[in-house]
Amino acid sequence: MTQLPAESDRAAETWRPQPPLSRAAVARLVQLAGLYNVLTVVLPAPHGRLGELAGLLPMAGVLTARAATAASGLLLVYLGAGLRRGKRRAWQVAVVVAGGGVTLHLAQGWRLDAAAVSAALLVMLIVVRRRFQALADPVNRWRALLAFLGFAGAGFLLGLLEIAARANRLEGRPGVLAWAKEAALGLAGVSGPVRFVHPLGGEAVSYTTGMFGLLSVAVAVVLLLRPAHRLPQRTAEDDLIVRDLVRRHGGADSLGYFALRPDKSLLWAPSRRAVIAYRVVNGVSLASGDPIGMASQWPQTIAAWLRDCARHGWTPAVLGCGNAAGRAYRKAGLDVVELGDEAILEVASFGLDGRAMRGVRQAVARVRRAGYTCEVSRLRDLTPEALAEAKQAADAFRDGRVERGFSMALSRLGDPGDEDCLFVVGRDADGRIRGLLHYVPWGADGLSLDLMRGDRTAENGLTEFMVVTTMTAAPELGVRRISLNFAVLRSVFARADELGAGPVLRLSHHVLRAASRFWQIESLYRANAKYQPAWQPRYLCFPSVRELPRIAVAALSAEAFLPGAGRRPAPGPSAPLELSR
Structure with a gap:
């Protein structure tokens, strides 16, 4: 990698992988002062102090002051997270609470020591005020x-x-x-x-x-x-430029086409030859995949994105970037760990021969004997009636009422701008749709799986039949590679049963298997491993280990795996089976 240009050097002055020590120290002191406030309420007032206040305040006022002191203490503890991120609004509220704490401590029991602590806290906050400049969200x-x-x-x-x-x-x-x-x-x-x-x-x-x-x-x-969500600010011109960048440079990343989701904001390089698509979720600026555009412009784009995060006090994070992008993000100051692997099928080398493909071969034969057929069509070639039927089937086969997906899902079907997308429809002997695959373009000669849905009452093996049919039709479509589902922490499942697997690996395997009861982790890995794909690693980029819990919650929320998260589509029936990116 070449040295980052001056643009990213300037970004380092406004963004650091971890908060400045002085800012973090201030946050800790504010939280300690909050705990001390709560402690003063729990402990009894010094002997005789309440009697001195009896002639000045009614007992109801004293009790209210004690309750307010406890509430202000908990509020100071809560403010610590915002202060660590440099939020100006958090600093303003902390100043008000610290100033009001002086009066509250006097009113709740003439506690001069606690009032002095609040006064000292107020002075400290005023002295360090210039360290808290992150913008607040007007919403x-x-x-x-x-x-x-x-x-x-x-x-x-x-x-x-x-x-x-x-x-x-x-x-x-x-x-x-x-x-x-x-x-x-x-x-x-x-x-x-x-x-x-x-x-x-x-x-x-x-x-x-x-x-x-x-x-x-x-x-x-x-x-x-x-932290609130930033509403996407995309103009029609922005969408045209992004679509052009995906067309010209999208072959480098199978996730590039998903940048066209309308719920993602865009952060451009100064030249507008590269862009990062992201979404702000609970104070985390969540980007997905590689930056779109010329690789030589990635450092400037990343620098601009990090400056935007610093300006608003957001935590930067990247889901599922590739190797080259991971190196660029690491050079910009983020830590990088392997998140999992993406299953890639090469059309030229794919076949059903051999013992390793026996399960797939038998499943395909079984479905064919049951009279199932499969149709492969580009969106541009579908009639309005066929498209409406496919969309109705996709809604019927959805698992639950929420449209899942963010980093590796388009979350729309049949948009006129997606004419190069591919529909694979599986029908039973009576002509009813029983399964559906939807692919988005991956450069000029690839496809990336967007949606995989099916009816659980269909013949077992329908998914294998649709995938194999896609691979068979690929040469005529000019497709030489297909990206299937992403397998989170695939290496844990792949290595857990090997000779010499250590206790940490086995423990991780047990934890992931338990998590698979709620999310499709192991099942997605097994579903793709049967095709003997090439595995391409994908990475998670983050500023510090301390931020990983917040990033995990933001990612699960964006992917609609948490209660109340995600986009709810129009009402319709649902079915129990859904395998989608």
Whole structure:
């Protein structure tokens, strides 16, 4: 690899694989101060201090201050993650919480030592303010405001109703305006102008309004700081350029065509001769595959993407890049580990002869004897009726209500711009569609599997029959290589049964087999290994080991393997079998 140009050198000034030590240290100190706040609430106040406050604050106000102190402590612990990423919004909230902590510590029991800690924390945050410049997401700002107004409004109305229900137990004859002042001030933990005949009624109103006040602030802050998704900003011109880059350079990466998904944002090299397709999920900027375009422009594209991550405080991560891209990302500062292997079938050398292909050969023969047939067509050659029938079958064979896939799936069928995509339809003896494969172009002479769905009630071996039919038709289509499914951590399964496999490898094998009960890990490996493919490694790129849990959650969310994640298609029947990238 050649030395990265000055563009990426400048990026190193704004992005580092790990947060600066001073920023990380600040985050830890803020979290420790938060834990200390919680501790001051748990421990009793110094002897006599509550008596000194009795003449200044009502007991409800003292109790509210204690609850607010505990909430602020937990909030400071929560803010640590945002501070480590340099989020400006997290710093602003931490300053407000630290400043308010001085008053809260005095109000909850005249704790001078704890107030001094909050004051010192406030001073420290102000001194290091220039280290927290990552931009906030404007979408969260409105959600936070709506949540705050919603919970605060609910607490206000509930407090007003409680006062109205005790209207005959109030001292004097306060009007509705006084009731409203009491409910509004109660949200902040302060007593208003209304006095109750029985103190228990006043405490009930104070607790109700105070709880909703704390809840509104806590929920608003969490929404304010929660990493949001960046909405894709793609123009029609961008899509045309990306499509042209895929056409001219897509032969280097079987995943290149999936950059045409409309839910991926684009980050360009200054020359616009290379681009990274990515999606922001829970504060992780998740790219997939190799950069698209000229390899000589990759360093500039990667540098621009990393600067964008630093500007917003996002964690950069790459799913499933190839060897050349992995080297480029590693040179830019990311760590690289093998994620798994991609199964590649070479048309010229593929055949059903030999003992290794016996299982596939028998499956194909069995399906043919059952009267099954297979149709192979480019999208451009399908009639509207045939396309509609294939799309209906794909919906019927979907496993669940969510459209899965992100890094290795197109998540659409029959788009006019995808005229080179290939449909392989398997029919039974009665002419009904019982299985479907969908491939996207891989350069000028390849195909990459996008979708594999089938009816579980169909004859066993239908998938093998469709794959073999694709390989048989490939020469006439000008195809010489086909990429099948990606096998996560394939080497673990392949080596676990070998002589000399160590305890770590065997343990990893058991863990993956357990995970395969929920996700298709081992089954995808076995399903592809039967074709005797060539295995091409794919890599995961990430900034630090500490970020791997967040990246894993973001990746599973993007691929729609977590509850509530993914895009839900139009209603339709579902079937139990789905093997897709």
